[in-house]
Amino acid sequence: MSSLASRLNFAQYQRVLGVIGLLLVLVGLLAYSHPNSLQNENLNNLARRIGERGIITIGVGLVILTGGIDLSIGSVVCLSGVSFGLFLEAGWSPMVASVVVLVGSSLIGFSQGLLITKLRLQPFIVTLCGLFLWRGLAKFLTQVRFDKVGQWIGGSLPEGEAIFRDACRDVGVGGRQDLSGFFQLETGHFLGLPMPAWILLAVALMSWILVHATTHGRYMLAIGFNEKSAKYSGINTDAYKILAYTLCAALSGLFGLLFLMDVGTASPNTAGNFYELYAITGAVLGGCSLRGGEGTVIGMVLGTAVLPLLQNLVNFAGVPSDLEFSVIGLALLGGTLFDELLRRLNGSSRSG
Amino acid sequence: MSKAVSQPALWAKGVSKRYAGVQALDGVSVEFFPGEVVAIIGENGAGKSTLMKILSGVVQPDEGKLFLDGEEVNFPGPRDAMAKGISLIHQELNLAENLSIADNLYLGREIRWAGPLGLIDHAATRKGAAGLLSTVGLRLDPGTLVGQLSPGQKQLVEIARSLSLTARFLIMDEPTSSLTQKETDQLEAVVRELKSNGVCVIYITHRLAEVRRMADRVVGLRDGKNAGSLDQNQISHDSLIKLMVGREIKPPSHSEQVVTSSKAVLRLEDLRYAQSPLPGISLEVKSGEILGMAGLMGAGRTELSECVFGLRKRVGGKVILNGSELPANDVRSSIKQGMALVPEDRRGHGLLLETGVGYNLSLPNLDWLNWFGVVRPGSERRMVGEQIKNMGVKTTNASKPVGMLSGGNQQKVVLGKWLARQPKLLILDEPTRGVDVGAREEIYRIMRALAANGIGILMISSDMEEVLSVSDRILVMHEGALSGELHRNQFSEEAVMSLATGKPAEEKTADHIGYGRG
Incomplete structure (x- = not known):
């Protein structure tokens, strides 16, 4: 990275250090809470969780850098997981199925980006529509219809005896031995680390190069800071915004694939629920400003780690799991307050 | 009293x-x-x-x-x-x-x-x-x-x-x-x-x-x-x-003799944008010339410049830069062909206020400061250093947020980011608005040096003194149309004002009716 850019991001690195501090505290608390918490199995699970979630944090982070937001992530995760499962049920090769899912989810992001740029609709609204639309589509794809006496009359082929009428069903490929080879991409290990962690490292490395080393990343940040100025400097702002939404949806699609491979089933009702919010939380904790322009890929990865660690801590410390969401809310609030405190101490609040 | x-x-x-x-x-x-x-x-x-x-x-x-x-x-x-x-x-x-x-x-x-x-x-x-x-x-x-x-x-x-x-x-x-x-x-x-x-x-x-x-x-x-x-x-x-x-500043005197070639850098033929009156605007900016664009606020000068640059939708007519016709509504090709626009709203359209001076300077130049898409840090630093020096930007370092600089230094950064591209035509919209007297002189000096090197400058200004002292030729706009042209021997506040108001000259002097000055 050029020295210009790195000095520019001084405040950013301060925030990164803050997240690292927070993570160290969480790991310390975790070690203190239960002797088993730092054992291999738990650490493996954590690495897998962080690896998966980090992918969508980076996805939404790219959008946030350009000053936008994507609320459709959870639903895109759901739709891709469900359709991946359906393709596999239909006997497609997992390679073909995953490529189709990735292309399809990219198209979702591309279309949302088109609506946001060419029709100048608000990102919040467009992706909120996406949140409903894509999950609805997932439910429709897995819909099962019965007549009054419980006879199957249409829709997706039920697996075993379904008891619901006009309901959607979970897609499951858990027991399929023929798929276990491909599923190693999720369930396997390499050099002691679970595969999702490696996938995240690869995604993070590519994103880091994109955001911090290439002209394209510069342009995306410029758009986030001041879209008008970027436009007056001859930057094709629409193209870069569409790119961000497309990459975000593609990464959500990738997450959907991993989700199905990990769990073995994908429920159109619950798969990916709240994941856009986890992703946004991770990005914000990692130093992305929702006003755009500010943020680092390293911060996004580190910010991702906070929530899984916190959830893990809640489990091990014996906190009632019903309080999990409240703990997350408090952590985010605490992080925001801490950040504001730093800002005031520095006297460098971002003024217009 | x-x-x-x-x-x-x-x-x-x-x-x-x-x-x-x-x-x-x-x-x-x-x-x-x-x-x-x-x-x-x-x-x-x-x-x-x-x-x-x-x-x-x-x-x-x-x-x-x-x-x-x-x-x-x-x-x-x-x-x-x-x-x-x-x-x-x-x-x-x-x-x-x-x-x-x-x-x-x-x-x-x-x-x-x-x-x-x-x-x-x-x-x-x-x-x-x-x-x-x-x-x-x-x-x-x-x-x-x-x-x-x-x-x-x-x-x-x-x-x-x-x-x-x-x-x-x-x-x-x-x-x-x-x-x-x-x-x-x-x-x-x-x-x-x-x-x-x-x-x-x-x-x-x-x-x-x-x-x-x-x-x-x-x-x-x-x-x-x-x-x-x-x-x-x-x-x-x-x-x-x-x-x-704290020192005497002579009113900007015009350069001794004007070497204006006959070669047109920019030619507009019947240029029209949405809501512009008919017929469209036709004009020429010659190589080495500072063409002043006077008019009242809302006369359509900014709209015209944005349309020329490709930011505002062109509905008809031609923009010809250095003999080749520019495609409509395409800022990037305008920039590639050698056009630059220093916008009126410096803070809102010209700069990324929260980012560093260097970051702002390199933004429109990244197309030649990269290697297969990756920014070349060394070249960038060199280019930034040169422009800070050439423009005389007063900043402690290249990463200081540009919003913390004075108006004059901010304007020098906007100028510098475009001049690094060595443009053939420079459009300046209110180049010294909100700029203090000292920096103003420096900006005029830079403009003259550019013109002497054969660059064509189109300067939109509502500052009467500036229009009269800096321009080699003045075009006046009134309600979206060109209302007249003045050569140096015709320059006067009265002449500009009467064309700007679309009326024949009246007794009121420009100063009296409050045309911005100083």
Whole structure:
């Protein structure tokens, strides 16, 4: 990275250090809470969780850098997981199925980006529509219809005896031995680390190069800071915004694939629920400003780690799991307050 | 004048203020008397705004005291100052756009019906508002939404609000910077009226012509210190400039001889954008020429420049740069072919304020500062360093956020980012608005050097002095169309003004009707 850019991001690195501090505290608390918490199995699970979630944090982070937001992530995760499962049920090769899912989810992001740029609709609204639309589509794809006496009359082929009428069903490929080879991409290990962690490292490395080393990343940040100025400097702002939404949806699609491979089933009702919010939380904790322009890929990865660690801590410390969401809310609030405190101490609040 | 009063009504004695290590004010003393108009002048960053904020209780001084009618006073907040009759009208107006004029005038102290519910008495509010509006000469329905008003009308509403607080001291921070001439006239009339009623009006402005017309006394600030003051009979253009910059600056004299080739850098043929009148604009900018574009605000000059650059949709006509026709609505190809636009709204359209100087300078140059898409840090640093040096940008380092620089240095950054591309045609929209006198001279010098190197410059300016002294040729626009062309031997304020207003010359001089100056 050029020295210009790195000095520019001084405040950013301060925030990164803050997240690292927070993570160290969480790991310390975790070690203190239960002797088993730092054992291999738990650490493996954590690495897998962080690896998966980090992918969508980076996805939404790219959008946030350009000053936008994507609320459709959870639903895109759901739709891709469900359709991946359906393709596999239909006997497609997992390679073909995953490529189709990735292309399809990219198209979702591309279309949302088109609506946001060419029709100048608000990102919040467009992706909120996406949140409903894509999950609805997932439910429709897995819909099962019965007549009054419980006879199957249409829709997706039920697996075993379904008891619901006009309901959607979970897609499951858990027991399929023929798929276990491909599923190693999720369930396997390499050099002691679970595969999702490696996938995240690869995604993070590519994103880091994109955001911090290439002209394209510069342009995306410029758009986030001041879209008008970027436009007056001859930057094709629409193209870069569409790119961000497309990459975000593609990464959500990738997450959907991993989700199905990990769990073995994908429920159109619950798969990916709240994941856009986890992703946004991770990005914000990692130093992305929702006003755009500010943020680092390293911060996004580190910010991702906070929530899984916190959830893990809640489990091990014996906190009632019903309080999990409240703990997350408090952590985010605490992080925001801490950040504001730093800002005031520095006297460098971002003024217009 | 009320100078005869022995004791100043408001007196700031040795006030100092530091912001995050920067000494904004350093032991400044000023006195104000009832019934006078005091202009505060100084370059950007001289401490004018800080002084006004201290007087009105927005910030508190680190050192020094305030006296009101001979007694020491402390203003912990603006409300305390207002209670003593001191009102500040901010540069950025503080009106709620979605409320009516009447509601704004009584915001926070609504007229209520008697009774426990505290319902607002709309009839009384409207009546009171109508009275206040008439004192500032605004003939508007008090029920009008503030968002629908022009900047000048908003300014007058702000003044009306201050008056309703029975202000004795009215502080205005650059009140006319966004006003039309008519609105400026109206504002000046209101100020005179206030003055005759014994109100002291304290006035920050960059427009020297206004100071000459309005001020009874001028107080100059320089680098946070008192730079001296002028009484009414001492006020002149030269003395004002000397007070501001501390040295004499000769009015920009035109370069000795103009070497304008006949080769056209830019040719517009019947160029039209949405809502532009028919026929479209046809003009030529020649190599080595500074073509001034004069006209009133809203004459369509900015729209034209944006259309030429490709930012505004072109509906017809041709843009020919260096002999080749440019595609419509394509900023990037305009830039690639050698066009550059320094926009009117520097902060909103020209810069990324929160990012560093270097980051801003390299932004439009990244297309040649990369290796397969990866930014080349070394080349970038070199280019940034060169432009900071060439433009004379005063900054501690290349990563200092550009928003922290003065207006003049910000403008040099905008110029620098385009000049690094060595453009063939440079469009400058209000190149020195909000730029202090010293930096202004430097910008003119840069422009002349560019022209001498054969670059064509199209300069849009509402500053009469600038148009007349910097241009080699002047085109005047009126209501979206070219209304005339002036060559050097035809240059005069009267000629420009009459073309700008679309009328034949009249007796009123440009200065008199408030065409921005200084």
